[in-house]
Amino acid sequence: MNALPEDAPRVLIVDDEPDLCELLAITLRGMGLQSDSTGTLVAARQALTDASYRLCLCDLRLPDGSGLELIEHIQRTQPHLPVAMITAHGDVGAAVAAMKAGAFDFVNKPVNVQGLRGLIDQALRLSRVRAEAGTVPSLIGESPAMQALRVMVAKLARSQAPVFIRGESGVGKERVARLIHAQGARASGPFVPVNCGAIPEHLLESELFGHVKGSFTGASADREGLFQTAAGGTLFLDEIGAVPPAMQVKLLRALQERAVRPVGARQEIPVDARVLSATHEDLAALVRDGRVRQDFYYRINVIEVTVPPLRDRAQDIPALAADLLARMAGGERLELTPAALTALQGYAFPGNVRELENILERAAALCEGPQIDRADLHLPAACEYPPQGGAGGDDLDAELDGVERARIVAALEATRYNRTAAAARLGLTLRQLRYRMLKLDLN
Ligand SMILES: Nc1ncnc2c1ncn2[C@@H]1O[C@H](COP(=O)(O)OP(=O)(O)OP(=O)(O)O)[C@@H](O)[C@H]1O
Numbered sequence: 001m002n003a004l005p006e007d008a009p010r011v012l013i014v015d016d017e018p019d020l021c022e023l024l025a026i027t028l029r030g031m032g033l034q035s036d037s038t039g040t041l042v043a044a045r046q047a048l049t050d051a052s053y054r055l056c057l058c059d060l061r062l063p064d065g066s067g068l069e070l071i072e073h074i075q076r077t078q079p080h081l082p083v084a085m086i087t088a089h090g091d092v093g094a095a096v097a098a099m100k101a102g103a104f105d106f107v108n109k110p111v112n113v114q115g116l117r118g119l120i121d122q123a124l125r126l127s128r129v130r131a132e133a134g135t136v137p138s139l140i141g142e143s144p145a146m147q148a149l150r151v152m153v154a155k156l157a158r159s160q161a162p163v164f165i166r167g168e169s170g171v172g173k174e175r176v177a178r179l180i181h182a183q184g185a186r187a188s189g190p191f192v193p194v195n196c197g198a199i200p201e202h203l204l205e206s207e208l209f210g211h212v213k214g215s216f217t218g219a220s221a222d223r224e225g226l227f228q229t230a231a232g233g234t235l236f237l238d239e240i241g242a243v244p245p246a247m248q249v250k251l252l253r254a255l256q257e258r259a260v261r262p263v264g265a266r267q268e269i270p271v272d273a274r275v276l277s278a279t280h281e282d283l284a285a286l287v288r289d290g291r292v293r294q295d296f297y298y299r300i301n302v303i304e305v306t307v308p309p310l311r312d313r314a315q316d317i318p319a320l321a322a323d324l325l326a327r328m329a330g331g332e333r334l335e336l337t338p339a340a341l342t343a344l345q346g347y348a349f350p351g352n353v354r355e356l357e358n359i360l361e362r363a364a365a366l367c368e369g370p371q372i373d374r375a376d377l378h379l380p381a382a383c384e385y386p387p388q389g390g391a392g393g394d395d396l397d398a399e400l401d402g403v404e405r406a407r408i409v410a411a412l413e414a415t416r417y418n419r420t421a422a423a424a425r426l427g428l429t430l431r432q433l434r435y436r437m438l439k440l441d442l443n
Pocket residue numbers: 138139140141167168169170171172173174175176238280320323353354357
């Protein structure tokens with residue numbers, strides 16, 4: 001066998017079964033990668049300080065402890081090093097625990113060489129993709145919640161774990177999913193969004209897994225499913241709560257085995273797609289109601305991300321509006337008057353960013369000239385908290401009172417009038433909130 005170049009990427013194998021280590025080393029070598037094998041946690045920690053690795057493959061059970069400890073150690077000391085956990089076949093709990101601890105992915109034992117190759121490819125691609133990031137659509141907004149979300153997205157992009165994205169309608173869940181895809185190792189593969197609620201129940205299985213010719217009336221040719229379309233990329237299952245329980249069992253199996261069986265086919269075919277899911281519904285409540293199976297919930301919800309409603313981050317509205325207007329104006333300059341902006345910041349946005357987009361689109365079509373004024377917005381009165389006592393923009397005090405009032409009312413509504421919680425949201429003490437409410441005559 002030819003010697004590998006000295007700068008060939010190096011992989012650390014941590015497993016106490018010599019046969020498995022050898023199989024892994026041979027597979028890696030076949031891919032042009034060097035490897036070192038260690039059998040204990042202590043030896044693995046030492047190896048990590050002695051050499052520089054691009055990937056670590058680690059068994060869950062080691063003679064001197066759990067592989068989860070090594071994942072945590074790597075998270076602390078080398079957060080960019082991907083770790084894949086080797087777990088016993090069918091041990092869902094171990095795979096989930098590993099990914100929650102920060103593992104990039106997991107490998108089922110006995111190790112399937114083809115699957116292992118796919119995983120190694122993904123891990124090595126990660127560092128390359130990160131260098132090319134920048135052209136990716138971003139998440140606009142500088143509120144603390146958006147800043148935290150961006151950090152979370154970057155972290156999740158480094159992993160292959162299933163992520164569940166929750167948030168009201170139109171908050172940007174799909175945009176978050178696209179970003180996780182675009183910043184990760186699968187960026188050059190497809191991103192396939194599927195609205196599970198829009199596909200009739202009896203067609204869902206064939207849409208997702210494909211079918212073979214003649215498997216049901218109308219199946220006139222073999223057809224691949226969306227899992228296969230998403231191969232090498234990401235499958236985004238939106239409105240996951242709409243998947244019927246019988247189908248949840250099949251999806252669960254597909255996630256665990258990384259294989260699907262097309263309708264009417266005898267055999268499963270391996271698929272390599274990362275699955276992200278979302279819903280605007282309360283998934284935990286759906287589990288309580290029996291609409292979502294506990295085991296399915298547990299598997300897709302390995303990591304949960306929440307996108308907060310727009311009314312809780314009114315400070316993002318100016319930047320979002322500017323970005324949306326720039327996108328829709330097509331070169332023309334369009335801007336909001338201060339009064340229009342104040343009105344938007346006081347509006348409750350039940351339809352979130354999508355509603356902001358619609359409001360601005362309509363206003364852009366209706367306004368005359370380059371400025372959108374408050375009247376052009378046609379905000380539904382029920383959700384608006386207009387500035388009191390001033391003709392928007394002329395009187396600074398009145399305008400500022402209007403902004404303050406709108407923020408306080410929105411925080412109170414969002415917390416069901418719990419003043420302590422509303423004060424916390426606004427970064428005020430309860431006393432400060434009471435004082436301001438009194439001043440604004442909000443009791
Ligand atoms: N932070 C953001 N920055 C820029 N644009 C955003 C942001 N959040 C959402 N958008 C835009 O708002 C619109 C709605 O977002 P998206 O479709 O991601 O929402 P969603 O939560 O998936 O909606 P639904 O619940 O209806 O599926 C899209 O056009 C998206 O690009």
